[in-house]
Amino acid sequence: AANVYDNDLDDPPNYMSDSYGNFTSAINTGSGNCGDPATLISTVQGVGDGGSMNGTDDVVIEGIVVGDYQDWGTPDYMRGFFVMEEPADQDANPLTSEGIFIYEGSGTTDVSEGDIVRVQGDVTEYNNLTEMYDDSITVCSSGNPMVPVAVTIPVPNPQDAVDFWEPYEGMLVTITNTLTVAENYNLARYGSVTLSSAGRQSQYTQVNSPSTSGYPAYLDQVARDRIVLDDYRGDQNPDPLIHPNPELTAANTLRSGTTITGMTGVVYQNTGWDNYYRIQPRRTLPVTGWVDSNPRTTAPANVGGTLTVASFNVLNYFTTIDSGPDICGPGGNLDCRGADSTTEFQRQYDKLVPAIVAMDADVVGLMEIENNATASLDDLVTRLNGVAGPGTYAYINTGTIGTDAIKVGIIYQPASVTPVGSPAILDSSVDPLFVDTLNRPALAQTFMENSSGETFTVVVNHLKSKNDSGTPTGGDLDQGDGASYYNETRTNAATALGNWLATDPTGSGDPDFLIIGDLNAYAMETPITTLTGMGFSNLVPTSGYSYVYDGMTGNMDHALASSSMAAQVTGVTEWHINTDEPRALDYNLEYKSTGQQTTFYNADAYRASDHDPIVIGLSLGSAPPDGDDDDDDDSDGGDGSSDDASISIFDPAISKIGELPAGGLGLPGEQLVWHVFVSNTGSGTGTNVVISDTLRSELRVDSADTPRGTVSINGQTVTFTIPNIAPGETLELLITTTVISSPADGQFTNVATLNGTGADGVTVTESATGVLQGTSRLPATGYPQDDDSTSLWWLWAALGALMLVVLGAGSWLLRRKNA
Incomplete structure (x- = not known):
């Protein structure tokens, strides 16, 4: 006993006066019984990134296993499982997560999805993921229903991805909207697929002039539209590759442009090299329902000609x-x-x-x-x-x-x-x-x-x-x-x-x-x-x-x-x-x-x-190489004596169609695609044709497309430059926009103006202006107000009708997709 003493700094050492053969310690009292009070997972997670109880030992939680990735014999698996709070115990705070990862390492307690488990362990952060390293696991019951939480992306601006996804970390979710395979480059390397809620995403300078301000803003929006589907493995070049189900082969490909709706999995924050949150699929329910929206073809499309x-x-x-x-x-x-x-x-x-x-x-x-x-x-x-x-x-x-x-x-x-x-x-x-x-x-x-x-x-x-x-x-x-x-x-x-x-x-x-x-x-x-x-x-x-x-x-x-x-x-x-x-x-x-x-x-x-x-x-020879519109050999010496009997005139026409998605009402967040049709109804080719279209500030201009010539986007103004439009030719120009807010006057007004020059040297100008009743009269409930006749706009929109204002040869229409 003389060698047993305290080690505080308040006084000289106090030596034990008697000797004892043995003694016991009660440091860890155990996790208790199933159903006993436990720390809520939302409390462990807290608000924001990092976990409010990071570094706390011997925390006890109880919840449902929603993702089982143990497989201790396969070292490249995650060696753990995700637990989600039972619905009755979830808090009402949308900023706190109800899920957490339990890391076992070489554990021995086998769990299954649907088990209610009671876990005691130490809380830590690993690669930005809040997790518990288990001390003990008790399986309380099995076969319990797992209820995923509905999530819709993109991440709204100005909220960042961490603020959006952190409240879902470790939770079983279903992404309700349709996702498109944006990239499969790392499918074989890491088993992951990048998905987009915005369909196929273009390179910024494919549809926009280079811009030091526009480019980073565009990339920010691209990231908001994305989520990565992972394969719950940490190794490289995994075999088999589980996407698409049952596995990737030369005949069972997963092409970019493939779509899926209602994908379910666990939100996993291990942002890694690509900086995106991930969805880990459940091992007991592989990701299925892929739609081949971009199928292979056996030959190129027919381009005509000889x-x-x-x-x-x-x-x-x-x-x-x-x-x-x-x-x-x-x-x-x-x-x-x-x-x-x-x-x-x-x-x-x-x-x-x-x-x-x-x-x-x-x-x-x-x-x-x-x-x-x-x-x-x-x-x-x-x-x-x-x-x-x-x-x-x-x-x-x-x-x-x-x-x-x-x-x-x-x-x-x-x-x-x-x-x-x-x-x-x-x-x-x-x-x-x-x-x-x-x-x-x-x-x-x-x-x-x-x-x-x-x-x-x-x-x-x-x-x-x-x-x-x-x-x-x-x-x-x-x-x-x-x-x-x-x-x-x-x-x-x-x-x-x-x-x-x-x-x-x-x-x-x-x-x-x-x-x-x-x-x-x-x-x-x-x-x-x-x-x-x-x-x-x-x-x-x-x-x-x-x-x-x-x-x-x-x-x-x-x-x-x-x-x-x-x-x-x-x-x-x-x-x-x-x-x-x-x-x-x-x-x-x-x-x-x-x-x-x-x-x-x-x-x-x-x-x-x-x-x-x-x-x-x-089709060679289909256009006269001398640049005129006749079939002669210009034996007139080029003075036009045989050509002037018929004067070639450039006579343009312009019209517009606004297209909303099926069921769309022009609400914030909805996509509105403008189709601008430019035709040459005259007998002469139009050259240097410029179409300028300035969109309302309530619309965000996402992209623009022309089958010929160039397009530039400067703020709200889209400018198309077409080198030439032949007689009888019609070009369709596209402007894709997103509704940001309802217009104050309840209507979208939009003007497209065309300027072009004919062979006679005459510059022709046409324009198309339209007014669409907007969403400013829509009440918060989403139903029309009965006491205001102007609120009937939604009915007219549903019928595809609109108010037209036509200037010159222009017209403006609204149509909806039937899909």
């Missing part, structure tokens, strides 16, 4: 196997970027060949083909002819182009077209603005259509990527406006390209130029607007896409036409066989189990590359 041209980034088609040493490129000192083995190479061409054959394009511009003299193109053409038949395809022999490991190339069908003259190359030696150490040199080749004798020139491009490789400086640095790195280099290349084509580099004597390729710029970025400003028409609408990055769609691949060429275009389509597919379905073998190397792969077109091909239809 001739087709395609653009296809073939994702590093290298005949030199990447076995390790840097032996590729013209200098034999660059990385070989393609297949790592002959097996991978076979898997690669067994996907690429069916894709090209199915497109059946007469001319195909290729990007990312190995930059050797002829081996890569010769190999691809040989394999194509092995499927399509001998002599079906040939290639333009350019030798190596530039100094990079990859180059652009052209293959064609000799039965349809014949090369005219030699190819031409745009590089730094032609124009120093075109930096060929960053951009791949452009390739131009003139072709003659065999059936008509008409000629046209295809120009294939691959501009500098958006990543920060190398040493970007000045205008090539990321400006934070959405255009990313090297925008100045790409813009200068576009300027050089337009100037080069003005010199007719192949000596064709024909103004019909078709610019195709991977320009590494979205539709509203300056490389594209520079070309449209030089008179080239962007043939792909801003609603189109060939690439998905960070869950947002956009056109990295483009088709632009000179004015004479644009008049001969019959259609354009993107064949979505690649970028919507999970990357795990590509030809690569790495990061896949032995079984997945088989189940993830099929020798078909899907995920042959990471970019989607573009196909353009042409």
Whole structure:
């Protein structure tokens, strides 16, 4: 006993006077019996992030198991379970969560979903998740109903994601609205899928001009619309992949654009690398109900015409196997970027060949083909002819182009077209603005259509990527406006390209130029607007896409036409066989189990590359190359003596339709899509047609789209610039808005104005103005007021009627979707 003493600081040590053989301690009194008083989970969680009882030991809670992820024998599982407060014990505070994660580690008490359990443990925060490390678990009863809480997203502005989701942390929820797969890039890597409540989300600069203020605000809204569906595992490259149920395979894909309604799971805060909250699916109830809203197609849509041209980034088609040493490129000192083995190479061409054959394009511009003299193109053409038949395809022999490991190339069908003259190359030696150490040199080749004798020139491009490789400086640095790195280099290349084509580099004597390729710029970025400003028409609408990055769609691949060429275009389509597919379905073998190397792969077109091909239809000779509207050869010397008998007049008409979703009443948060129809009812082509539309401040302008030309958004004003509108042609322009608030005067007033010039030099102006009764008279109950006749607006809206004010040739209508 002499060696037993206290250790306080108030006095000298007090030694024990007697010796004892043993003694007991009652530090932990146990968790008590089922039904005894316990700490409410809402008290443990508290208000806000962090947990109000973080660091508190021996806390006792009681609740229902709503997510069981124990599986102690599988170390990559979560090794725990989620408990949710029983409905009768939930508090009335919407700011506190009723769920918590119980971490067991190597525990031995098995629980099941629906069990009521009593848990004693220590409260802590782990990667922002409030959890308890259990000391004891008692199963009180089983088979109890689990009642999910209904949640609707997006996160409302200005509330942030933490404030919105924290009150649901650890709880079983059902997201009531329809969600769309925005991205599946990490499906195979981490088992996760990014979902959006706003449908497909465009890249900011696909629909908006670059902006240092607009871009971060747009990304904030994108994040508000998202939630990540996880797979309750912590390992990489899991096997099996449980999404879509029962597991991902080459035949059971989960494409971007797939939708699901009423998804149920547990809210999990482990924000990780992507900064999004997650939904963990219940193991006893896999996520089902996926709707294939963006199905695969076996061939591109029909683009019409007598001739087709395609653009296809073939994702590093290298005949030199990447076995390790840097032996590729013209200098034999660059990385070989393609297949790592002959097996991978076979898997690669067994996907690429069916894709090209199915497109059946007469001319195909290729990007990312190995930059050797002829081996890569010769190999691809040989394999194509092995499927399509001998002599079906040939290639333009350019030798190596530039100094990079990859180059652009052209293959064609000799039965349809014949090369005219030699190819031409745009590089730094032609124009120093075109930096060929960053951009791949452009390739131009003139072709003659065999059936008509008409000629046209295809120009294939691959501009500098958006990543920060190398040493970007000045205008090539990321400006934070959405255009990313090297925008100045790409813009200068576009300027050089337009100037080069003005010199007719192949000596064709024909103004019909078709610019195709991977320009590494979205539709509203300056490389594209520079070309449209030089008179080239962007043939792909801003609603189109060939690439998905960070869950947002956009056109990295483009088709632009000179004015004479644009008049001969019959259609354009993107064949979505690649970028919507999970990357795990590509030809690569790495990061896949032995079984997945088989189940993830099929020798078909899907995920042959990471970019989607573009196909353009042409009807050569359908527009007079001399630019007038007659069929003569201008033997009159160009003085117009034979043409003036009939004066060509540009006579535009403009109308508007506002479209609400099914059952929509124009309430805040509802989407309102404006359809602006612009027609040319005259006999002459209209040029430089500008449509300006200023939206009310009660509407948020989300995006705008035009099938031709450019569009810019400046605050509430949307401006469309159309290079030309042919006689009899009608263009549909789209403006997507969201109702922010009810208008003070109870109506949305909207004006669209058109200005254009005809061949006679006369500028024509038309406008369309409309008034729609709005929502300001709607009472809080959501029912109309009986004592005010103006409140009957909702009835008229439900019937699709509206008040019209028509100016000039314009009209304004309202319609509703029937779905």
